[in-house]
Amino acid sequence: MNVLVPSRHTTSEPPWVRRFLIGVALAFIGVFLVIPLIFVFTQAFAKGIGFYFNTITDPMAWSAVKLTLLAAAISVPLNCVFGVCAAWAIAKFDFRGKNILLTLIDLPFSVSPVIAGMIYVLVFGAQGWLGLWLNADNPTFPALANWLNDHNFKIIFAVPGIVLATIFVTVPFVARELIPLMQAQGRNEEEAARVLGASGWQTFWRVTLPNVKWGLLYGVILCNARAMGEFGAVSVVSGHIRGQTNTIPLHIEALYDDLNIAGAFAVASLLAFLALITLGLKTWVEHKNAAALEK
Amino acid sequence: MSVEVKNVTKKFGSFTALDNVSLKVESGELVALLGPSGSGKTTLLRTIAGLEFPDNTGEAQVLFYGEDVTQIPASERKAGFAFQHYALFRHMSVFENIAFGLRVRPKTTRPPEAEIRERVEKLLKLIQLDPLANRFPSQLSGGQRQRVALARALAVEPKVLLLDEPFGALDAKVRKELRRWLRQLHEEVHITTIFVTHDQEEALEVSDRVAILRAGKIEQIGTPEEIYDKPASPFVYDFLGNVNLFSGRVKDGAVVIGGTEFATSDAAGEQDSEAVAFVRPHDIRVTRVATGPALAATVIRSNAAGPVANLELKRLDSGEQFTVQLSKELFQELQPKPGEQVFVELKNVKIFSDDYSI
Numbered sequence: 001m002n003v004l005v006p007s008r009h010t011t012s013e014p015p016w017v018r019r020f021l022i023g024v025a026l027a028f029i030g031v032f033l034v035i036p037l038i039f040v041f042t043q044a045f046a047k048g049i050g051f052y053f054n055t056i057t058d059p060m061a062w063s064a065v066k067l068t069l070l071a072a073a074i075s076v077p078l079n080c081v082f083g084v085c086a087a088w089a090i091a092k093f094d095f096r097g098k099n100i101l102l103t104l105i106d107l108p109f110s111v112s113p114v115i116a117g118m119i120y121v122l123v124f125g126a127q128g129w130l131g132l133w134l135n136a137d138n139p140t141f142p143a144l145a146n147w148l149n150d151h152n153f154k155i156i157f158a159v160p161g162i163v164l165a166t167i168f169v170t171v172p173f174v175a176r177e178l179i180p181l182m183q184a185q186g187r188n189e190e191e192a193a194r195v196l197g198a199s200g201w202q203t204f205w206r207v208t209l210p211n212v213k214w215g216l217l218y219g220v221i222l223c224n225a226r227a228m229g230e231f232g233a234v235s236v237v238s239g240h241i242r243g244q245t246n247t248i249p250l251h252i253e254a255l256y257d258d259l260n261i262a263g264a265f266a267v268a269s270l271l272a273f274l275a276l277i278t279l280g281l282k283t284w285v286e287h288k289n290a291a292a293l294e295k
Numbered sequence: 296m297s298v299e300v301k302n303v304t305k306k307f308g309s310f311t312a313l314d315n316v317s318l319k320v321e322s323g324e325l326v327a328l329l330g331p332s333g334s335g336k337t338t339l340l341r342t343i344a345g346l347e348f349p350d351n352t353g354e355a356q357v358l359f360y361g362e363d364v365t366q367i368p369a370s371e372r373k374a375g376f377a378f379q380h381y382a383l384f385r386h387m388s389v390f391e392n393i394a395f396g397l398r399v400r401p402k403t404t405r406p407p408e409a410e411i412r413e414r415v416e417k418l419l420k421l422i423q424l425d426p427l428a429n430r431f432p433s434q435l436s437g438g439q440r441q442r443v444a445l446a447r448a449l450a451v452e453p454k455v456l457l458l459d460e461p462f463g464a465l466d467a468k469v470r471k472e473l474r475r476w477l478r479q480l481h482e483e484v485h486i487t488t489i490f491v492t493h494d495q496e497e498a499l500e501v502s503d504r505v506a507i508l509r510a511g512k513i514e515q516i517g518t519p520e521e522i523y524d525k526p527a528s529p530f531v532y533d534f535l536g537n538v539n540l541f542s543g544r545v546k547d548g549a550v551v552i553g554g555t556e557f558a559t560s561d562a563a564g565e566q567d568s569e570a571v572a573f574v575r576p577h578d579i580r581v582t583r584v585a586t587g588p589a590l591a592a593t594v595i596r597s598n599a600a601g602p603v604a605n606l607e608l609k610r611l612d613s614g615e616q617f618t619v620q621l622s623k624e625l626f627q628e629l630q631p632k633p634g635e636q637v638f639v640e641l642k643n644v645k646i647f648s649d650d651y652s653i
Contacts, residue, residue, distance in 0.1 A: 188378050188380060188382035189382050189383075189384055189385070191346055191369070191376075191378070191382065192376070192378060192382040192383075192384070192447075193384075193395070193399070194346075194368070194369045194370045195344055195345070195346070195369045195370070195372075195374060195375070195376040195448075196370075196395055196396035196399065196447070196448075196451055197370050197371070197373070197396055197399055197400060197451060198370060198395070198399040199370060199399070202399045206384075206395075206399070207384055210386045211385065211386060292386075
């Protein structure tokens with residue numbers, strides 16, 4: 001009764017179909033991703049290495065790099081905390097409005113970043129609610145209003161606005177990564193920990209967090225990539241003050257508008273380099289995550 | 296000295312999982328909660344552990360050795376709980392899984408590292424997994440995982456051990472082995488144990504007492520012999536094993552089925568009335584020639600695979616079908632063929648006076 005089955009898997013196609021499909025995928029990636037990336041680096045060095053280093057060590061460029069790193073350094077940890085809280089709440093508890101919360105977390109994905117920026121201008125700008133409140137004759141908290149005015153505190157066209165906009169666009173990354181993971185893992189291990197006498201904190205640190213650590217890191221990396229590369233929302237709230245409120249993407253645009261093409265590409269190469277590092281990290285974490293899931 | 300549950304009611308939405316349930320488990324006893332799915336047995340177990348809380352606060356009580364723990368959270372109840380799917384910590388080794396309950400104790404009551412090691416090693420020996428201390432749960436078989444889950448629950452020296460379908464996810468052979476092992480373990484450590492199962496064979500074999508649940512209520516509680524021999528309701532009778540139903544009449548302390556009178560011990564006070572008689576398949580004797588009160592039936596099917604033979608029969612008078620279990624020897628002697636006519640004598644006929652539905 002032993003019939004020899006041909007070793008080919010039922011779902012695998014004839015060789016020419018496979019080659020065609022792989023070819024199409026590779027050609028697409030080559031034309032739309034790899035060639036532009038190579039172009040970025042060749043253009044960056046078009047005016048020589050000296051010009052390249054002059055451009056990226058320019059104080060304006062340096063200030064853009066620092067601002068970008070600052071925005072990422074603030075928004076990534078905040079999103080991390082928010083993402084873990086949201087994922088925990090959604091995966092481990094049952095409450096009314098759970099689906100609404102899920103939808104709201106996705107909002108930044110579906111709303112254009114420009115609109116996000118506009119909303120912040122409307123709320124926090126000089127003509128917005130905050131501005132009107134600060135300039136009101138009779139503010140509700142006069143001491144706070146005075147203090148803010150004295151210190152010339154501004155959100156729009158200043159660093160806080162850039163950070164806020166970055167937080168807005170990166171909100172879903174960590175939560176979206178953790179929710180399906182935590183839902184798949186269920187509540188059993190947490191319950192087991194509680195019955196064994198662990199407190200809520202102990203359960204979180206010793207059971208929940210170790211179980212999701214690779215998923216969390218993956219979310220953080222994606223979040224960081226978006227935080228550093230964000231253009232639209234930041235562009236609206238930044239005010240484009242060179243050396244003060246320009247992030248790397250905004251600085252690239254400014255150089256490009258000055259017709260300093262080589263300069264724009266030099267700074268762009270910096271951003272592309274950060275993206276490549278992120279990609280490498282992402283691959284490594286994915287690999288680790290898959291290994292952890294297999295266990 | 297006991298673990299006690301009083302008047303617990305628990306609803307999930309419109310579904311009543313527990314309907315005013317009370318249960319008392321004596322110290323050192325091994326009690327099975329037996330019932331079909333949805334009967335509330337797991338909810339009752341989780342209520343004892345503190346993973347669910349009764350809806351009727353004030354009325355409901357959970358007592359551990361007289362101490363009221365109704366409002367005490369799971370983490371402070373000191374109950375050992377083994378989950379149906381083990382819920383082992385996947386990122387910890389077997390050793391660390393078992394040590395977890397000791398390591399999370401506050402500094403003042405946490406045993407020193409050397410003592411933790413000693414206790415975990417002792418438990419590893421008890422579950423016969425000492426060579427696998429450094430493995431991760433994913434590297435263990437189902438039976439091994441279940442034993443680790445038990446050791447982890449025992450490590451905190453719980454006041455009561457609660458097991459949710461402990462052998463539910465295992466294959467038949469491992470199940471039998473672990474069942475015997477659990478009974479042995481219970482004899483050694485003698486800890487008050489409550490376990491949930493939907494397998495009547497498991498409940499009858501392992502436990503000191505069995506509580507049968509149905510739709511959020513305890514239908515009957517007693518020793519395995521008591522509930523098997525004196526089932527309180529048709530539901531219990533049916534749940535504990537295969538059963539045949541014969542419709543007939545009760546008359547003068549006997550039951551009349553298809554014109555034939557059979558003896559029963561349950562119809563003493565009954566007047567002439569409709570009745571359903573319950574007979575287990577192994578309480579039916581099949582003969583070629585009627586020697587006493589018997590019913591005529593034809594053979595539909597026979598199956599002699601396994602330790603006993605099963606016959607599918609059909610009554611000649613009413614056409615009702617029923618199953619008979621007989622020994623291999625008797626089967627060889629009779630050699631029943633489909634279509635042949637035989638006689639059946641009913642023994643241990645059971646009649647329930649109030650409710651005939653199962």
